[in-house]
Amino acid sequence: MRQHFMMLAAYNAWANGRIYDVAATLTEEEFCRDTGAFFKSMMGTLNHLVAADRIWMKRFTGQGDAPAALDTIIHANFTKLRAAREVEDKRIFTWIDGLDAKALAGRFSYMTVSDMRTISQRLAPALDHLFNHQTHHRGQAHMILTVLGKPSVQLDLIAFQRTEEGRAYA
Numbered sequence: 001m002r003q004h005f006m007m008l009a010a011y012n013a014w015a016n017g018r019i020y021d022v023a024a025t026l027t028e029e030e031f032c033r034d035t036g037a038f039f040k041s042m043m044g045t046l047n048h049l050v051a052a053d054r055i056w057m058k059r060f061t062g063q064g065d066a067p068a069a070l071d072t073i074i075h076a077n078f079t080k081l082r083a084a085r086e087v088e089d090k091r092i093f094t095w096i097d098g099l100d101a102k103a104l105a106g107r108f109s110y111m112t113v114s115d116m117r118t119i120s121q122r123l124a125p126a127l128d129h130l131f132n133h134q135t136h137h138r139g140q141a142h143m144i145l146t147v148l149g150k151p152s153v154q155l156d157l158i159a160f161q162r163t164e165e166g167r168a169y170a
Contacts, residue, residue, distance in 0.1 A: 011161075052070060052133060054074075057091060
């Protein structure tokens with residue numbers, strides 16, 4: 001399981017990098033434009049992903065800053081947001097690299113953000129959610145890019161597995 005989650009963490013950083021590479025070509029107006037996505041704009045969507053990852057990592061590790069709302073704007077500035085994304089991706093990968101089978105099979109408890117309930121669950125399924133959530137909203141970011149006339153971005157896991165970095169997990 002650890003190797004599987006290491007692959008997902010590496011893929012996550014790779015896919016985020018690809019989205020950010022194209023998003024870097026957006027004008028400020030395009031970055032902030034409401035395109036009808038759940039978090040409205042590219043800025044809102046990418047901020048949500050950083051915010052949600054910080055919330056989950058605080059739950060998992062007990063460390064770090066966690067915003068109180070899922071729509072928190074961590075950084076309105078693209079360059080600062082990208083730097084925060086890269087830090088979070090490294091943090092996720094490093095933390096997962098330190099997990100063992102016992103930790104992955106273990107349970108943890110946390111308070112939900114939306115309705116303030118205490119939840120107790122196994123770690124591995126929560127990690128599945130963490131990475132699936134990223135994929136879900138990266139799909140929305142992909143849609144935002146195409147709506148704005150930007151190139152389509154290859155984000156498939158198999159594409160990552162065919163890269164030099166991804167071959168270690170294939």
